[in-house]
Amino acid sequence: MRTRVRAALVLVALTATGCVRFTAPDSPPPLTTANTPTPPGMVTQRPGAPTSPESDTDNCNRLASLRPIPLPPRGQMPPRTPMAEIAASGRLIVGIDTGSNPFSFRDPLSGDLRGFDVDIAREISRAIFDDPNRIEFRVMRSADRVDALRNREVDLVVKTMSITCERRRHVDFSSPYYVAAQRILAVNSSKISQAEDLAGKRVCVATGATSALRLRQIVPTATLVETSTWADCLVLLQQSGVDAVSTDDAILAGLAAQDPWLQLVGPSLGEEYYGIGIAKGRDGLVRFVNAVLVDLMASGRWRAIADEWLSMLGSTAALPRPTYRD
Ligand code: GLU
Secondary structure: OHHHHHHHHHHHHHHHHOOOOOOOOOOOOOOOOOOOOOOOOOEEEOOOOOOOOOOOOOOOOOOOEOOOOOOOOOOOOOOOOHHHHHHHHOOEEEEEOOEEOOOEEEOOOOOOEEOHHHHHHHHHHHHHHOOOOOEEEEEOOHHHHHHHHHOOOOOEEOOOOEOOHHHHOOEEEOOOOEEEEEEEEEEOOOOOOOHHHHOOOEEEEEOOOOHHHHHHHHOOOOEEEEEOOHHHHHHHHHOOOOOEEEEEHHHHHHHHOOOOOEEEEOOOOOEEEEOOEEEOOOHHHHHHHHHHHHHHHHHOHHHHHHHHHOHHHOOOOOOOOOOEOO
């Protein structure tokens, strides 16, 4: 026993003085799906299992929002309105993502949040405060958006959020401010070139995104791998933990820009109309945001923001003329 302790002490001493080298194996152990760490919160939904969100209908005239009010002068919000409340609080609280390049991402040099959604949010801040920077951003996952609004943790969600009838049951939306198309991201050398090729394959989607539901409808035999963020889907695809990712081209183009071995394939699987999410009961804020959007379109500012951020998407679908419920 004593010999063994002495031998261990000698080994520790030699190691500390650098006399003993532990040689690393010539090559790392092969990277297999089995020993690759999976992202926290990952859930695998076999064919037939429900997805999140579980259902949607299209029977609510979902794109119709509330008629805009005449825009008050910047920095002078009418009293007893949600905008006056926000102005009094000194900041607009906006739910956003940091991993949805080019819609919202953290600039690695400055640390600032930047992108199309960020600039749209800044225009709303400008309209309220006469200052585009009076925003407190709250970073959130796709699955957090509706609850963050319902719990009044944020004033607005500006995060590639599609207007759906299911979501409309819980929150309100502005008029659409962007139209995306759901597509597929796959490795260049793979045989996946359209939705039918996903039959029996593993496809990554973020939990709480609309993408899962449409995929289930189009390719019922695919296994859906749900992760917290789209960035997690990118890593899983790079590790061969999934065969493809499917969501809005707006997000996939940003993932593809980070990896030359990946490409968007196949035609559009369906359109996604992005709206700014607002808690129910704040009709004045919905009307105000719609007025800001009308102004951004009319002034050419929306086009300038789109030109700055969305060139990687090629031609963007034309926005529908806004329709209003009342
Ligand atoms: N537009 C889709 C949605 O709102 C996907 C985008 C996302 O998850 O941010 O669910």
